[in-house]
Amino acid sequence: MNRKFNLLIKRIFDIVVAGVLLIILSPLMLVIYLLLKKESSAPAVYISQRVGSNYHIFDLYKFRSMIPDADKQMDLLKDLNMYSSDKISQKMQKKASSQGSEGGESLKENQEKVILYQDDKVVDESDYLIEKATKEGAAFKKIGNDPRITKLGAFIRNTSIDELPQLWNVLKGDMSIVGNRPLPLYEAEKLTTDFASKRFLAPAGLTGLWQVTKRGKGDMTEEERIALDVKYAEEFSFWFDIKIMLMTIPALFQSENV
Structure with missing residues (x-):
């Protein structure tokens, strides 16, 4: 249809x-x-x-x-916003902990990352999301x-x-x-x-x-x-x-x- x-x-x-x-x-x-x-x-x-x-x-x-x-x-309740940059950061850290290897190697060496390409640099998607939320505030x-x-x-x-x-x-x-x-x-x-x-x-x-x-x-x-x-x-x-x-x-x- x-x-x-x-x-x-x-x-x-x-x-x-x-x-x-x-x-x-x-x-x-x-x-x-x-x-x-x-x-x-x-x-x-x-x-x-x-x-x-x-x-x-x-x-x-x-x-x-x-x-x-x-x-x-x-405006007085910004710290309680569930979509704030702090909440996004906490989720990323929680996700990182759950994906860590048993051998104790760092997440950066073992995690399959999503890479984003910007005009002058290459960044990890999780880092980009946290930076974006911090600069702009949660929509x-x-x-x-x-x-x-x-x-x-x-x-x-x-x-x-x-x-x-x-x-x-x-x-x-x-x-x-x-x-x-x-x-x-x-x-x-x-x-x-x-x-x-x-x-x-x-x-x-x-x-x-x-x-x-x-x-x-x-x-x-x-x-x-x-x-x-x-x-x-x-x-x-x-x-x-x-x-x-x-x-x-x-x-x-x-x-x-x-």
């Missing part, structure tokens, strides 16, 4: 599924809304600008899971043990109930049931390479390839995440979406750590 036909089938599927789910889940959504209003006088539905397919900017809806004005505290942000999350917010985030209002985004055509995560503006503007920008060729989605393959694995680098996004953008189809949806069900029962 060609891409245009895939998009047409995908859109019809999205409208039907989102409409049915909104009807079925409306009682649960009403209960969550009332509990959030009881917990705080702040709006129960959080609205945030996100970047979707072909850099389309839209208002994304989520049930509020954080304290009011949580966005203003982001993706995911705060571990985020103190801004409320008690009810922790529950609805871990069960993905906080994302149910995005079914309205699906009906509007901003998103799809399956796709790449719609990025906040500050994350999208850092993805400037030709390879990374390919992720925006796919629709934004409620669930996606990296969510079901990496959920619960907090040591994922942003390069791995981008690669999964690009893979979906290049290969998405109706049957691929069905496969991801089926994989989403068991993934929901894993702790969210990606």
Whole structure:
């Protein structure tokens, strides 16, 4: 099937599924809304600008899971970012330890490296990734043990109930049931390479390839995440979406750590 036909089938599927789910889940959504209003006088539905397919900017809806004005505290929580350069460095060191030889020889002498060629030098890929993250800062942000999350917010985030209002985004055509995560503006503007920008060729989605393959694995680098996004953008189809949806069900029962 060609891409245009895939998009047409995908859109019809999205409208039907989102409409049915909104009807079925409306009682649960009403209960969550009332509990959030009881917990705080702040709006129960959080609205945030996100970047979707072909850099389309839209208002994304989520049930509020954080304290009011949580966005203003982001700069104070940089050390907790799971995609920071320190986290990438720790993963590289962990990987190096697991690949060390029993004879005690150094990793550099035994490890099969991926070599990158730059204008004036040759570098190891792992060294390049750490240097890149240190200079530019992580494009993706995911705060571990985020103190801004409320008690009810922790529950609805871990069960993905906080994302149910995005079914309205699906009906509007901003998103799809399956796709790449719609990025906040500050994350999208850092993805400037030709390879990374390919992720925006796919629709934004409620669930996606990296969510079901990496959920619960907090040591994922942003390069791995981008690669999964690009893979979906290049290969998405109706049957691929069905496969991801089926994989989403068991993934929901894993702790969210990606």
